[in-house]
Amino acid sequence: MSAPEQTFESVPARELALISGEVVLDEIAGARAPWSAIVRAGDVLTIVDLYGNQAVDTLFYGADNPVVRYSAQTTIAAQRNIFLTVGTVLRDSDGQPMLTIVADEVGNHDTVGGACSQESNTLRYGHHTKHQHACVENFIREGARWGLGKADIVSNINFFMNVPVDADGTLGIVDGLSAPGRRLAVRAEIDTLVLVSNCPQINNPCNGFDPTPVRMIVTRPSEGSR
Amino acid sequence: MNVVTPSAAGTATTAGARTHARSQAGIITDSMPVIPASRWPHPPLGVSAAQLTWAETVPGGRYASKVLARGTRLRLRDIDGSACAHLMLWRADAPWERLNVADTVKVPWQAYMSTGHPLLSDQGRVLATLVADTSRHHDAFCGTTTVAGNAAKYGAGSVESATPAGRELLIMSALKHGLTPRDVPPTVSFFHGVKVNADGGLESTGTAGADTSVELLLHLPVVVALANTAHPLDPAATYSTTAVEVLAWQADGDLDELRATIDATDPEYQRAFGNTEDAWNAAHPSLESEVAR
Numbered sequence: 001m002s003a004p005e006q007t008f009e010s011v012p013a014r015e016l017a018l019i020s021g022e023v024v025l026d027e028i029a030g031a032r033a034p035w036s037a038i039v040r041a042g043d044v045l046t047i048v049d050l051y052g053n054q055a056v057d058t059l060f061y062g063a064d065n066p067v068v069r070y071s072a073q074t075t076i077a078a079q080r081n082i083f084l085t086v087g088t089v090l091r092d093s094d095g096q097p098m099l100t101i102v103a104d105e106v107g108n109h110d111t112v113g114g115a116c117s118q119e120s121n122t123l124r125y126g127h128h129t130k131h132q133h134a135c136v137e138n139f140i141r142e143g144a145r146w147g148l149g150k151a152d153i154v155s156n157i158n159f160f161m162n163v164p165v166d167a168d169g170t171l172g173i174v175d176g177l178s179a180p181g182r183r184l185a186v187r188a189e190i191d192t193l194v195l196v197s198n199c200p201q202i203n204n205p206c207n208g209f210d211p212t213p214v215r216m217i218v219t220r221p222s223e224g225s226r
Numbered sequence: 227m228n229v230v231t232p233s234a235a236g237t238a239t240t241a242g243a244r245t246h247a248r249s250q251a252g253i254i255t256d257s258m259p260v261i262p263a264s265r266w267p268h269p270p271l272g273v274s275a276a277q278l279t280w281a282e283t284v285p286g287g288r289y290a291s292k293v294l295a296r297g298t299r300l301r302l303r304d305i306d307g308s309a310c311a312h313l314m315l316w317r318a319d320a321p322w323e324r325l326n327v328a329d330t331v332k333v334p335w336q337a338y339m340s341t342g343h344p345l346l347s348d349q350g351r352v353l354a355t356l357v358a359d360t361s362r363h364h365d366a367f368c369g370t371t372t373v374a375g376n377a378a379k380y381g382a383g384s385v386e387s388a389t390p391a392g393r394e395l396l397i398m399s400a401l402k403h404g405l406t407p408r409d410v411p412p413t414v415s416f417f418h419g420v421k422v423n424a425d426g427g428l429e430s431t432g433t434a435g436a437d438t439s440v441e442l443l444l445h446l447p448v449v450v451a452l453a454n455t456a457h458p459l460d461p462a463a464t465y466s467t468t469a470v471e472v473l474a475w476q477a478d479g480d481l482d483e484l485r486a487t488i489d490a491t492d493p494e495y496q497r498a499f500g501n502t503e504d505a506w507n508a509a510h511p512s513l514e515s516e517v518a519r
Contacts, residue, residue: 074458076367077369081428082367095375108426112328112331114328115328119351119501120350122501123333155327
């Protein structure tokens with residue numbers, strides 16, 4: 001899919017933000033690239049799937065203490081559901097709230113499938129994919145800028161990625177439910193480091209076979225509206 | 227608690243204290259390791275006692291860990307039907323390589339682990355294959371319990387409590403192997419099943435009852451950490467985790483057997499097996515030549 005001429009890249013951030021407030025950050029996470037930023041407690045991160053069906057692999061860490069990190073397992077065990085959507089509390093390894101999904105225009109997001117890596121690509125698609133750039137590369141390189149190491153990379157969230165589980169346990173990444181301009185917003189409950197790999201995968205439908213940029217907008221709701 | 231006065235115990239002097247301490251050994255309980263493992267009274271069928279490398283009974287609320295060699299077969303048995311073995315694997319000779327639960331379900335296209343299922347590392351290799359399973363009640367979704375979760379459910383979750391959280395127990399194992407809490411990622415659970423409904427909802431399917439077991443064949447040297455504590459979705463309001471029996475033995479022929487029948491396995495598994503052999507052989511060329519002979 002090539003980018004249409006009029007895109008959500010040019011819409012003013014204040015119009016795209018799902019939760020209104022002062023715009024404190026408005027950046028593009030480039031196609032196939034890592035991205036990171038600290039979102040302060042109370043601020044809201046809106047992720048805009050600019051061109052549709054772009055998996056946004058995401059991990060969260062306590063900005064003040066990276067031992068506090070997102071846990072897919074405590075998150076889904078606490079809500080007793082594998083899908084993430086409005087109301088989902090994203091929890092750390094000790095089950096404590098880190099962020100809350102406050103708006104979602106897609107319906108469900110994955111946290112079971114993890115990130116692609118060069119190594120797992122060889123299992124999934126064959127050894128000819130070994131030298132394709134992958135999410136784990138983005139995570140460890142971008143994480144290193146914040147003092148994180150490989151040990152800090154755990155099962156992540158795949159915003160805008162669709163992973164159903166059949167009755168017999170068969171699971172897999174299937175065509176996405178998102179579309180150009182669809183958005184999701186998370187409110188930070190603690191100061192949070194957001195670590196993103198804008199997924200470069202081209203061997204399955206998680207990016208519509210065409211990795212594209214996404215937009216990251218952070219708003220700070222006025223005191224009265226928090 | 228019984229208060230033993232110094233005079234009654236005879237521990238007023240170093241000699242008396244030493245005698246008292248030494249007199250305690252030899253007690254047999256149902257919650258202990260057997261050393262050497264070859265003294266375990268009931269080896270699995272077809273396994274000689276001399277082959278055993280680990281024999282231990284881990285009671286509910288406790289944990290155990292061990293470095294095990296490539297080619298080890300590890301059997302976990304739910305003795306009384308209310309065990310839950312939360313398992314973590316690190317590669318012993320390179321502990322930055324470890325169990326990756328997401329790849330473990332994604333790569334085989336299967337969330338429900340049973341016979342034939344690989345436990346994959348984050349480096350596209352098989353740390354272990356589930357080679358036998360009479361329980362079929364396992365979980366790769368929910369992970370283990372937390373202090374806060376157990377405190378809310380049972381009143382306490384710390385290691386010294388009667389209802390310790392699995393994450394705390396796995397961290398204890400990690401620390402004892404020179405690792406840190408950062409090294410404890412998502413884990414898998416045996417003997418307590420969870421199923422996913424069509425809407426994504428998770429439901430406990432409980433255990434399969436007493437005397438069920440799983441067997442894991444290790445493809446690389448690993449640090450095995452096991453926390454035996456109630457599953458996060460355990461519907462029981464009270465904590466009632468029962469013991470896990472742990473037996474391990476050297477079974478090198480089993481890897482050869484897997485290699486001989488590899489064509490019958492899934493293509494993803496074949497490549498994972500191949501990647502693992504490749505890494506092992508590259509680091510141990512002399513050992514490989516012996517295998518080839």
